[in-house]
Amino acid sequence: MLPPIADAHPAVLVVAGTHGNERNGPWLLEGWRRHPERLDRAGLAVHLVDGNPGALAANRRYLDRDLNRSFDPVLLADPERCERDIARARELLALHGPAGRSPCLVAIDLHSTTAAMGNCLVMYGRRPADLALAAALQRQLGLPIYLHEADPSQTGYLVERWPCGLVVEVGPVPQGVVNAAICRSTQLAVEALFSLLAAARRGQLPQPERLVVHRHLGSLDLPRHGDGSPAAVLHPLRQHRDWQPIAPGDPLFLGHDGRTHAYAPPPDRETGPVWPVFVNEAAYGEKGIALSLTRRELWPVNPDWARELVRLAAGLRGA
Numbered sequence: 001m002l003p004p005i006a007d008a009h010p011a012v013l014v015v016a017g018t019h020g021n022e023r024n025g026p027w028l029l030e031g032w033r034r035h036p037e038r039l040d041r042a043g044l045a046v047h048l049v050d051g052n053p054g055a056l057a058a059n060r061r062y063l064d065r066d067l068n069r070s071f072d073p074v075l076l077a078d079p080e081r082c083e084r085d086i087a088r089a090r091e092l093l094a095l096h097g098p099a100g101r102s103p104c105l106v107a108i109d110l111h112s113t114t115a116a117m118g119n120c121l122v123m124y125g126r127r128p129a130d131l132a133l134a135a136a137l138q139r140q141l142g143l144p145i146y147l148h149e150a151d152p153s154q155t156g157y158l159v160e161r162w163p164c165g166l167v168v169e170v171g172p173v174p175q176g177v178v179n180a181a182i183c184r185s186t187q188l189a190v191e192a193l194f195s196l197l198a199a200a201r202r203g204q205l206p207q208p209e210r211l212v213v214h215r216h217l218g219s220l221d222l223p224r225h226g227d228g229s230p231a232a233v234l235h236p237l238r239q240h241r242d243w244q245p246i247a248p249g250d251p252l253f254l255g256h257d258g259r260t261h262a263y264a265p266p267p268d269r270e271t272g273p274v275w276p277v278f279v280n281e282a283a284y285g286e287k288g289i290a291l292s293l294t295r296r297e298l299w300p301v302n303p304d305w306a307r308e309l310v311r312l313a314a315g316l317r318g319a
């Protein structure tokens with residue numbers, strides 16, 4: 001008898017704890033492993049994987065370097081690079097990459113943030129399958145989308161190594177803290193993504209006419225003293241105001257001296273209103289990012305996007 005051909009088909013990968021101090025995703029995964037009936041997989045084969053177990057055990061974002069900036073193909077191929085997080089990136093690809101031992105075609109990477117981002121999606125480029133899945137989810141749940149593209153200082157994201165992949169980002173929640181409401185929001189997004197992938201597998205992905213995208217423009221650092229130490233903090237009127245436009249002259253930072261630093265658009269930046277995201281995210285201090293600026297854009301949905309996702313999803317394995 002021939003082996004069942006379905007086994008040759010790849011699954012959907014759900015990764016949590018890619019950052020070891022973002023503990024809501026790992027908490028969900030542990031619960032779904034103990035009580036599989038608590039996760040509606042929409043009939044799909046799913047792999048649940050802790051992204052960075054070493055960092056999770058240490059309750060740190062990463063061990064040697066940010067795992068979610070370690071999936072650059074040049075870095076992965078460099079035999080001189082043996083940081084533990086790069087080794088883990090290689091291991092994840094060997095296990096569940098598109099050509100791995102238990103291959104996956106779609107990666108859903110679960111993150112949480114200390115910023116008031118709510119429940120949102122992060123994308124790192126304009127791959128048609130990603131756009132189709134994001135558009136379908138936005139149509140269903142109304143989630144905002146941060147398109148973090150064209151940022152030469154930030155590369156090597158996990159989901160980029162799978163043919164289709166999105167980050168589910170939920171906040172605000174402190175690092176190291178599990179919050180039931182954050183978990184509920186995360187699960188809602190994950191199950192909606194499963195049901196949309198299952199629909200795409202059946203050849204019928206619902207798409208909106210338009211997609212609202214917050215396109216990355218750049219990031220702002222805190223004002224700093226000559227020795228590099230921060231000279232100001234985020235202004236209290238800007239705290240927790242992610243996704244809300246900022247205008248020239250609006251309060252942005254508050255100095256040690258009590259002086260308010262107003263927002264002034266960088267001279268090389270595109271003019272027009274901008275929408276801050278990841279405002280005062282704790283993990284971005286070391287990256288010199290106090291907040292990122294985006295432009296809200298309305299894109300017509302291209303039918304080719306859904307065709308690409310349907311083509312891809314046809315290869316997914318059922319449960």
Ligand SMILES: [Zn+2]
Nearest residue numbers: 019022111112
């Ligand atoms: Zn994260």
